[in-house]
Amino acid sequence: MDSQTEKSYRSIDEVKARFVSATAADIARLKKIARIYVDGGEVEELISLSQQSLLSDRKWPVDVDFFALMAMTMKSIASTERRKSALRQHLSVVPQHGDAADLFDIADARDTPEDLASKKSEYEATMEIFRTDDLATTFIDAKVLGYSKQEIMDLCGVDLTGYETIARRVRRKLEQRDQREAING
Structure with missing residues (x-):
């Protein structure tokens, strides 16, 4: 120049x-x-x-x-x-420690592309586990979207007992998956 x-x-x-x-x-x-x-x-x-x-x-x-x-x-x-x-992918499915029925948002304002890919992959893997369970996939999606317990019960067409049953089923399957992954390394 x-x-x-x-x-x-x-x-x-x-x-x-x-x-x-x-x-x-x-x-x-x-x-x-x-x-x-x-x-x-x-x-x-x-x-x-x-x-x-x-x-x-x-x-x-x-x-x-x-x-x-x-x-x-x-x-x-x-x-x-x-x-x-x-x-940024804002919502992720993650069991909250101590209260098995609750799922919460773990989005980080500083997510990297790798974090986003990992969260998307985790969500897809979770949905794959429940692919034949319409109530569970509806429950998970509603939790991810932040619906209230009452809204989820209405959406799934269940009462409180049904809600707790779905939450327990989701929690147990995710725990089983985590245990298998821990064992298989």
């Missing part, structure tokens, strides 16, 4: 100095910008992630205003997080 098209960037020391010298008004302005991209408690986190990005991998061109750069950085980070969240 020739010198006319070569872009100049601020040094890491200049970036650090800008953050250190931030006034209360600057911080308030950064929070106002962050609120455009995220809600409530995530504002501070977004500012922090943007700061980390500027101190590690993102460059600050000398001809770009600090607040414009922070806005672009925040927008990029928030957009990336929204895309990750949209791709």
